[in-house]
Amino acid sequence: xxxxxxxxxxxxxxxxxxxxxxxxxxxxxxxxxxxxxxxxxxxxxxxxxxxxxxxxxxxxxxxxxxxxxxxxxxxxxxxxxxxxxxxxxxxxxxxxxxxxxxxxxxxxxxxxxxxxxxxxxxxxxxxxxxxxxxxxxxxxxxxxxxxxxxxxxxxxxxxxxxxxxxxxxxxxxxxxxxxxxxxxxxxxxxxxxxxxxxxxxxxxxxxxxxxxxxxxxxxxxxxxxxxxxxxxxxxxxxxxxxxxxxxxxxxxxxxxxxxxxxxxxxxxxxxxxxxxxxxxxxxxxxxxxxxxxxxxxxxxxxxxxxxxxxxxxxxxxxxxxxxxxxxxxxxxxxxxxxxxxxxxxxxxxxxxxxxxxxxxxxxxxxxxxxxxxxxxxxxxxxxxxxxxxxxxxxxxxxxxxxxxx
Numbered sequence: 001x002x003x004x005x006x007x008x009x010x011x012x013x014x015x016x017x018x019x020x021x022x023x024x025x026x027x028x029x030x031x032x033x034x035x036x037x038x039x040x041x042x043x044x045x046x047x048x049x050x051x052x053x054x055x056x057x058x059x060x061x062x063x064x065x066x067x068x069x070x071x072x073x074x075x076x077x078x079x080x081x082x083x084x085x086x087x088x089x090x091x092x093x094x095x096x097x098x099x100x101x102x103x104x105x106x107x108x109x110x111x112x113x114x115x116x117x118x119x120x121x122x123x124x125x126x127x128x129x130x131x132x133x134x135x136x137x138x139x140x141x142x143x144x145x146x147x148x149x150x151x152x153x154x155x156x157x158x159x160x161x162x163x164x165x166x167x168x169x170x171x172x173x174x175x176x177x178x179x180x181x182x183x184x185x186x187x188x189x190x191x192x193x194x195x196x197x198x199x200x201x202x203x204x205x206x207x208x209x210x211x212x213x214x215x216x217x218x219x220x221x222x223x224x225x226x227x228x229x230x231x232x233x234x235x236x237x238x239x240x241x242x243x244x245x246x247x248x249x250x251x252x253x254x255x256x257x258x259x260x261x262x263x264x265x266x267x268x269x270x271x272x273x274x275x276x277x278x279x280x281x282x283x284x285x286x287x288x289x290x291x292x293x294x295x296x297x298x299x300x301x302x303x304x305x306x307x308x309x310x311x312x313x314x315x316x317x318x319x320x321x322x323x324x325x326x327x328x329x330x331x332x333x334x335x336x337x338x339x340x341x342x343x344x345x346x347x348x349x350x351x352x353x354x355x356x357x358x359x360x361x362x363x364x365x366x367x368x369x370x371x372x373x374x375x376x377x378x379x380x381x382x383x384x385x386x387x388x389x390x391x392x393x394x395x396x397x398x399x400x401x402x403x404x405x
Contacts, residue, residue, distance in 0.1 A: 025395050103174040335397075
């Protein structure tokens with residue numbers, strides 16, 4: 001493997017050296033840094049609520065968060081500098097087996113929140129599912145990139161996306177067994193976005209079918225789970241009964257405030273007690289034992305309580321800028337593989353935002369996915385920085401070869 005890493009450093013000789021001298025999008029890097037700083041401040045502020053049981057929690061949180069940010073930025077820099085389709089294509093079989101095996105390891109550890117999604121190593125934990133999101137984007141993009149030399153792949157949808165289709169099914173099966181439906185939703189939607197982006201005529205029929213299928217699923221979902229209770233009653237009799245509970249909580253968060261509705265109800269209490277400017281940094285009351293996941297999945301409730309609409313508006317602006325930069329380069333490039341990476345990563349980030357905000361505000365069932373950059377958790381931060389590093393590598397090529405900067 002180290003031989004391949006050395007290979008990409010020298011791949012292409014002077015041409016590669018010239019491209020590496022072209023800068024990445026520095027504004028994109030700046031907004032990532034701004035999101036990290038904002039998130040770190042809120043995580044530290046939130047963890048003050050745990051000082052009643054652990055007086056050293058704040059200093060430990062600062063150390064952990066600083067470590068995760070430094071490692072994540074290092075990962076982002078490495079992939080922005082050295083990502084190569086040539087290398088990825090060679091390592092794809094090995095990486096596929098590696099991630100499939102890695103996704104099975106959480107079953108060796110106890111469940112958390114009803115889900116076997118974590119590998120625990122002492123005081124640290126890793127969620128392997130976070131890393132398969134950018135991996136699926138790369139699988140789809142690599143399939144597109146291979147068509148430059150292997151025109152026979154363009155005979156049909158199944159020929160083109162054979163490997164990604166197999167992998168998405170296998171990953172989906174593992175996520176269902178882990179009972180991690182939030183990650184499954186993001187993974188599937190991200191992959192479908194990657195399939196929708198290429199403009200090959202052979203894909204047109206499949207792309208249209210995907211859009212129709214999604215619209216039908218949305219209509220059926222609303223009808224079965226919100227207009228009626230048919231779907232909820234069915235799911236309640238399965239191993240996914242917790243999903244039925246979350247759907248009921250979204251429909252009426254105050255129905256069981258001392259039981260299953262405790263978290264969503266307190267989230268809304270936190271949001272409702274705020275105003276335009278918030279109560280002030282560190283002044284949240286709900287982080288003191290009311291929201292047990294205040295620094296993670298429900299951190300947005302604390303953000304809104306302490307910084308108000310202004311703080312939330314700032315997060316939205318940073319997300320809009322980040323997604324806007326990715327989509328700008330996706331539109332500017334003529335390389336379909338780069339379009340897939342940039343558009344797929346934008347979808348992955350947006351889906352996290354959409355599901356977390358919707359769940360915390362009880363506008364949709366809570367899925368347990370973090371708010372990227374803002375929620376605590378090293379796995380999600382390292383994963384999204386890996387994806388953005390790969391995007392920056394694509395942006396460098398686009399700026400050098402197509403924008404002639």
